Amino acid sequence: MTVRLAIDCMGGDHGLPVTVPAALRFAQAHPDVHLVLVGREVEVRAAVSQAPGHAALADRLSVVNATEVVAMDDPVALALRAKRDSSMRVAIEQVRDGAADACISAGNTGALMAVSRFVLKMLEGIERPAIAAPLPNRAGGQTMVLDLGANVDCEATHLLQFAIMGSALVSALAASDQTVPSSQLNGGSNALESGAPRVGLLNIGEEVIKGNEVVKQAADLLRASGLNFIGNVEGNDIFAGVADVVVCDGFVGNVALKTSEGLAQMLSQIIREEFSRGWLSKLSAALALPVLSRIRTRVDHRRYNGASLVGLRGIVIKSHGSSDAFGFEQAIRRGYDAARNGLIRRITEALPKVSQQPPSS
Amino acid sequence: MTVRLAIDCMGGDHGLPVTVPAALRFAQAHPDVHLVLVGREVEVRAAVSQAPGHAALADRLSVVNATEVVAMDDPVALALRAKRDSSMRVAIEQVRDGAADACISAGNTGALMAVSRFVLKMLEGIERPAIAAPLPNRAGGQTMVLDLGANVDCEATHLLQFAIMGSALVSALAASDQTVPSSQLNGGSNALESGAPRVGLLNIGEEVIKGNEVVKQAADLLRASGLNFIGNVEGNDIFAGVADVVVCDGFVGNVALKTSEGLAQMLSQIIREEFSRGWLSKLSAALALPVLSRIRTRVDHRRYNGASLVGLRGIVIKSHGSSDAFGFEQAIRRGYDAARNGLIRRITEALPKVSQQPPSS
Numbered sequence: 094m095t096v097r098l099a100i101d102c103m104g105g106d107h108g109l110p111v112t113v114p115a116a117l118r119f120a121q122a123h124p125d126v127h128l129v130l131v132g133r134e135v136e137v138r139a140a141v142s143q144a145p146g147h148a149a150l151a152d153r154l155s156v157v158n159a160t161e162v163v164a165m166d167d168p169v170a171l172a173l174r175a176k177r178d179s180s181m182r183v184a185i186e187q188v189r190d191g192a193a194d195a196c197i198s199a200g201n202t203g204a205l206m207a208v209s210r211f212v213l214k215m216l217e218g219i220e221r222p223a224i225a226a227p228l229p230n231r232a233g234g235q236t237m238v239l240d241l242g243a244n245v246d247c248e249a250t251h252l253l254q255f256a257i258m259g260s261a262l263v264s265a266l267a268a269s270d271q272t273v274p275s276s277q278l279n280g281g282s283n284a285l286e287s288g289a290p291r292v293g294l295l296n297i298g299e300e301v302i303k304g305n306e307v308v309k310q311a312a313d314l315l316r317a318s319g320l321n322f323i324g325n326v327e328g329n330d331i332f333a334g335v336a337d338v339v340v341c342d343g344f345v346g347n348v349a350l351k352t353s354e355g356l357a358q359m360l361s362q363i364i365r366e367e368f369s370r371g372w373l374s375k376l377s378a379a380l381a382l383p384v385l386s387r388i389r390t391r392v393d394h395r396r397y398n399g400a401s402l403v404g405l406r407g408i409v410i411k412s413h414g415s416s417d418a419f420g421f422e423q424a425i426r427r428g429y430d431a432a433r434n435g436l437i438r439r440i441t442e443a444l445p446k447v448s449q450q451p452p453s454s
Numbered sequence: 455m456t457v458r459l460a461i462d463c464m465g466g467d468h469g470l471p472v473t474v475p476a477a478l479r480f481a482q483a484h485p486d487v488h489l490v491l492v493g494r495e496v497e498v499r500a501a502v503s504q505a506p507g508h509a510a511l512a513d514r515l516s517v518v519n520a521t522e523v524v525a526m527d528d529p530v531a532l533a534l535r536a537k538r539d540s541s542m543r544v545a546i547e548q549v550r551d552g553a554a555d556a557c558i559s560a561g562n563t564g565a566l567m568a569v570s571r572f573v574l575k576m577l578e579g580i581e582r583p584a585i586a587a588p589l590p591n592r593a594g595g596q597t598m599v600l601d602l603g604a605n606v607d608c609e610a611t612h613l614l615q616f617a618i619m620g621s622a623l624v625s626a627l628a629a630s631d632q633t634v635p636s637s638q639l640n641g642g643s644n645a646l647e648s649g650a651p652r653v654g655l656l657n658i659g660e661e662v663i664k665g666n667e668v669v670k671q672a673a674d675l676l677r678a679s680g681l682n683f684i685g686n687v688e689g690n691d692i693f694a695g696v697a698d699v700v701v702c703d704g705f706v707g708n709v710a711l712k713t714s715e716g717l718a719q720m721l722s723q724i725i726r727e728e729f730s731r732g733w734l735s736k737l738s739a740a741l742a743l744p745v746l747s748r749i750r751t752r753v754d755h756r757r758y759n760g761a762s763l764v765g766l767r768g769i770v771i772k773s774h775g776s777s778d779a780f781g782f783e784q785a786i787r788r789g790y791d792a793a794r795n796g797l798i799r800r801i802t803e804a805l806p807k808v809s810q811q812p813p814s815s
Contacts, residue, residue, distance in 0.1 A: 231720045242658050245666040297603050297708040305606040305705060328712025332720040341709070344666060347658040348706050349713040351689025356714050359592045359693040360721060360753065367748045374745045381738035387728045392721065 095127050096432050097194050098425060099187035102132035103162040103180040105199025106415045112199065113140035115421035120150055126429065127153050129193045131184040134158035159183035165201045165414055172204035173211060181205060185212045188407035195408035195428035199421060205411055206243055206402055213405040218444040222404035223255050225262055227397050228353065232334025237263050239340060241400060242347035249310035252340050256292045256320055257447050258403040259338035261439035263290040266427065268434040293326030293336030295345060318447045357392065399424030401431060408432055456488050457793050458555050459786060460548035463493035464523040464541040466560025467776045473560065474501035476782035481511055487790065488514050490554045492545040495519035520544035526562045526775055533565035534572060542566060546573045549768035556769035556789035560782060566772055567604055567763055574766040579805040583765035584616050586623055588758050589714065593695025598624050600701060602761065603708035610671035613701050614679060617653045618808050619764040620699035621681055622800035624651040627788065629795040654687030654697030656706060679808045760785030762792060769793055
């Protein structure tokens, strides 16, 4: 089966110099991929012709012209109403029209969500779309967290729907794992090998008031849902590897994600500073170089690039705007895995199976 | 002026072997401190007699008997209603009765908050108490974050009150800085030297919906408040050092704090693993030991121990339950600084000055 990937070539801070080489490199490594490159045709073709090995990809690559570009700071309304021929929108339309199985964009999140929702529409049974992204965990795997910012005020049923979608997403990406040995998702000894993804509900713990009403209701729904619900988890559990999916509202999820990014930046700054404080420190840094580079590889945030916009009638992957080609390639990989392993089918099949009513007792 | 500190000697995972040596060491370094040690008198006196240098402290130390102990997993109701002669409660009563200027406890958070609120009552003009704790930032200072879990559902006026209290708390602790050179709070080139603490409101950024209604209303209140409000900040800004105080509801704050703890644990595990992978890595770890130990010192979470329970008619400091003597001493230091620099006076003086009404426009 061919997996057709629509690439918004103009999106992100860097656009063509990042998106096109990343897409071509991914296609070179995956013979079942057909690329649909969307953007200003002349510019896209020029970028293709500069990429190494492009000739061999000629018959697995098409270019779709789109005259406009959604800027990183464009208001949502502008992207949605004024720029109807943007590379972002045309790339999403490829998915709607069946010309692509997934769309990958590094364009601005608000616009991408709004345009995706407008073009693709929501899946039946899902009231709110969500942004889902994986974070690394201590078990050597990844924890999928959603929502990361699409919805600030959620009801319990929304959190249940996030759990269903997150669970389907992890299953879809894990299915790839069994065929792709290099994959990083939840290898080793975890629940995914033997069963459904473990779903945790993000709550606060020992403190005065244990969670709010919405979270309590969501826990009831999740217990009755038939999902592999492991109960409440706390912020630290995201990185502990006790759950494969952590569900929360978009405000909380966004704060957790950004806080983690901020802490990681601070710690790497501290490590850099201390290893360059005087010649002895610099010498020990040089000697520890292999160790430091292994550490850097393990915590490389680019490996976790690629958030899934779930709840839509099609697969849309959001890459970080400032991503380089390596990072963008990881986002493409998620779109590829989700498409190949039937993410949308998994979600729609799971929905009627899951009770969305709390137990009457 | 003598600063009298009531120590809940029985609280925390370790109790007497941690609390008593920490308290005595702190008193040895601070000649203006009088310790009020609260707990089972015989046991407390035995612990004192084992601590080095206790004889010299004899006239700056008193023991108040309390027959019961609040366990770390005691329900709040039990601590509040059944254990009326607990070391926690009696220590807080020392503050109420004017026998102490601050109380420091490593007991369970829920119980400490409930008993403090019951015994001390709220300050007039403050509707909800909050838990405030400092996190390190990249500017080499600290960012005070509140609420960390006392209130899950907050209204805009509560967030404004948190801002007032956080601002007063940072000012009080910074006032110590000018006399205590070893202090770690916001030294160097930040706004505190020249003016009021910079207050940020935790929000989400570029994503689809910019914050919820409560946060929008809180921003209006903060703009009109006369506080040094710098606007919305995101999760990563907690560690960036752009604000001295970051205000959020207790659910969000707790998730941010726990998420940070989880990430820090994961990263130190990764660093440990990689530096012990084979003899070459171990050798480079040995050579890099001075650097690694400087890094460890800079990120040592014990330095940030000591959350303030603010909004009460008295100073109560909560130490981490699993804290060792060094960590507990930091919590004592916060109680000392807050008492010496008039935290309660600062809050009550700031309250009428700050408008709690949004602009009518």
